[in-house]
Amino acid sequence: MxxxxxxxxxxxxxxxxxxxxxxxxxxxxxxxxxxLHHINSKDIAKEAGxxxxxxxxxxxxxxxxxxxxxxNYKDKTTFQENECLDSESxxxxxxxxLNTKLELAKQYPSAFHREIHYQxxxxxxxxxxxxxxxxxxxxxFMALLNGISDYTNIKDTRTASxxxxxxxxxxxxxxxxxxxxxxxxxxxxxxxxxLTRYLFNQ
Numbered sequence: 001m002x003x004x005x006x007x008x009x010x011x012x013x014x015x016x017x018x019x020x021x022x023x024x025x026x027x028x029x030x031x032x033x034x035x036l037h038h039i040n041s042k043d044i045a046k047e048a049g050x051x052x053x054x055x056x057x058x059x060x061x062x063x064x065x066x067x068x069x070x071x072n073y074k075d076k077t078t079f080q081e082n083e084c085l086d087s088e089s090x091x092x093x094x095x096x097x098l099n100t101k102l103e104l105a106k107q108y109p110s111a112f113h114r115e116i117h118y119q120x121x122x123x124x125x126x127x128x129x130x131x132x133x134x135x136x137x138x139x140x141f142m143a144l145l146n147g148i149s150d151y152t153n154i155k156d157t158r159t160a161s162x163x164x165x166x167x168x169x170x171x172x173x174x175x176x177x178x179x180x181x182x183x184x185x186x187x188x189x190x191x192x193x194x195l196t197r198y199l200f201n202q
Contacts, residue, residue: 020058022048024072027065032109036066036119067125070116074133077104079140090151090200095192097144101168102175102188110176117173137165145199152199160199167195 026048030039041062045055059065105113120130141161145154154160171191178184 017058019048019050019054022050023055023058023065024069027062028069028108028112031066031069031115032111035111036062036115041065063123063125066115066119067129069112070126070129073108073112073116074129074136076107077101078133078136090148091192091196093148094195094199098168098171098188098192098195102172105172105176110173113173113176134165137168138162141165148199153201154199163198164195167191 023044027044030043030047039062041055041059042052044062044065045052048055059068116126116130120127138158138161141164142157145152145157145160145164149157168191171188175184175187175191178187
């Protein structure tokens, strides 16, 4: 069973600017360690080893840096155009999908995931960006479900996609909070079982 994603994504920024990258990496570390509201622009500049003037050359404030981090997260964790999943059975299909998404999410600290969910209800720009990310993800989920329509009794792919997305979001948050890899895998298997039973009645 092979399903490919036919989704066009916005291009990721291609400019390679060392200082800007250093600021983004420093911001990610500090936000993950302390939370957005407990740091300021000077903290990020110091962590990056650059002047505060360099910070303001790239970002208006810490919020615009956080916005770009969330944008990068959205780009990296959303499936790319023509990405395919191949497996021998429905359950393995779900396992491949969730494992792939989990590995993408692991590029970011679990605390950063929590910060995104915290800020999206308090910052309109982040909330809109999260909604854009969710809509992109729902298109992916719907494409996948349409690709396996011969194997499932799901009629309303939009509703099923919303449910699958919510399960996926909960999975990412829960699994990344666990440091032990064996426990991570055990919890992941529970989510695989949940989605398999819902989508395939298996």
